[in-house]
Amino acid sequence: MTQPVPPPKTRTNDPQRTRADIIEVATREFAEKGFAGARIDLIAEAMRTSKRMIYYYFGSKESLYLAVLEDAYGRIRQIESELQLDDLEPVEALRTLVAFTVDYQRANPDFIRLVMNENMLRGVFLAQSKSIQQRNATAIGAVQAVYQRGVTAGVFRPGIDAVDLHMSISALSFFNVANNHTFSLIFKCDLDSPQAIDARRANVVEMVLRYVGV
Structure with a gap:
């Protein structure tokens, strides 16, 4: 006896998940080719959807690019906020923050490329x-809080600007990714080895x- 065919499952409509998936694919496209070189049709093709669907969720290429930037900055700031630096002594807190920044930027080269492209623009x-501006303000607040606790405890010297300190940490971490290929070729060193x-x-x-330090 032939078994009855079950009715097809109804596809769940999840706009938030769809937006996140589009941003994930678009991040790779914009990071690889920059704003000018990125193509919406290639993003749609990778998503196995239509350009119309991309524009339905984001309206324009410009709006999608801005959403990609906001997501990229949002992720690093969100993880930073979960480091629980207030539970650590100042030296260990700063050590944790710097190490995290180095590791995060190395593990997320697309973030570095997006930042480089936005600087070109x-x-x-x-x-x-x-x-983005609000989230970055909280990042400065975190650096300021750790630094000030260190000054109060007598382990950090006074007179350092929190924005300047944040910039120095970012610069030292950023270079490792942004200049990886050129530096490796010029100086014949393997910067990607675990030891390096x-x-x-x-x-x-x-x-x-x-x-x-004092």
Whole structure:
């Protein structure tokens, strides 16, 4: 006897998941080709959907790019907020923050490429985002809190600006990814070996701690 065919399952409509999937694919496209070179049709093809669907959720290429930037900055700031730096002594808290920054940026080269591309655009899209500016303000607040606790405890020297300290940490971490290929070729060194990665992380942490130390 022929068994009855079960009715097809109804596809669940999850706009939030769809938006997240589009942003994930678009991140790779924008990071690889920059804003000018990225193509919405290739993003749609990778999503196995239509350009119309992309525009339905984001309206324009510009809006999608801005959403990608906001997501990229949001992820690093969210993880930073979960480090629980207030539970650590100042030196260990700063050590943890610096090591995290080094590791996160190395593990997320697309983030570095997006930042580089936005700098080439002179920050025109970033300037439109209140959320990115607010999230980065909290990052400075975290650095300031750790640093000030260290000054109060007598383990950090006074007079260092929190924005400058944050910039120094970012610069030392950023270079490892942004200049990886050119630096490796010019100086004939393997910056991607586990030993080189560990050594570079330790050196960056040490440089920052010596800079702020009494």
